[in-house]
């Protein structure tokens with residue numbers, strides 16, 4: 704598999720706190736990589752260094768052969784690192800398709816030239832992205848009338864509209880019911896594989912992680928203590944000791960079995 708993202712020796716300190724220490728990993732196109740670990744382990748820090756919101760103290764981040772280390776977020780986004788965001792309150796009264804059109808307008812750098820014509824621009828392309836997430840038939844509904852799981856799918860379509868090579872998802876299933884979580888993660892994995900998009904995500908929900916990640920990276924106090932397939936990570940003794948515990952390990956096993964039934 705081709706390496707999409709290569710992260711080498713990232714370091715980040717906040718005063719006396721080590722939030723990243725020799726963080727090294729790679730991610731292939733079409734791969735779902737989860738970062739897990741206890742609160743304060745450095746998951747968001749790692750994420751934000753890849754997205755450009757934080758500058759690493761040391762180390763390199765290479766995306767599709769291009770060094771993006773320490774570049775500003777907007778440039779990193781332009782070079783192909785997308786991110787899912789909650790739809791802002793100001794946009795929820797707009798329709799589903801208009802939200803995706805706005806993302807396309809921004810992606811094509813047309814924000815300044817748009818006046819009142821936004822409703823017509825990129826409508827077809829926007830519906831194409833909605834079709835990818837199974838929301839084309841809801842295109843003209845206002846976002847604030849949708850069920851929460853559907854809002855999450857629209858957020859995914861918005862992120863896809865910038866045609867990212869790599870998609871960052873920070874706790875994508877937070878606040879969702881278990882069934883909706885599975886559906887969103889499965890949809891994300893299908894899209895990632897079909898379009899060769901790499902997905903880096905953090906998640907506290909063990910079912911989402913162990914059921915849908917291709918590989919998992921375990922961070923503790925800024926350091927990677929294990930990387931591997933869900934089964935390798937689940938049965939790793941150190942991970943069991945310092946993070947999952949017996950209950951977490953059992954939950955992970957259950958998630959693996961459920962995922963195997965679905966596939």
Ligand SMILES: Nc1ncnc2c1ncn2[C@@H]1O[C@H](COP(=O)(O)OP(=O)(O)OP(=O)(O)O)[C@@H](O)[C@H]1O
Pocket residue numbers: 717720721722740741742743744745746747748749
């Ligand atoms: N801007 C900052 N200033 C100072 N300390 C910070 C800052 N951001 C993070 N930290 C510290 O760095 C460590 C790692 O934090 P980070 O948010 O990356 O962890 P996390 O794994 O994402 O945690 P959580 O699961 O709670 O979201 C923590 O000790 C945190 O307090």
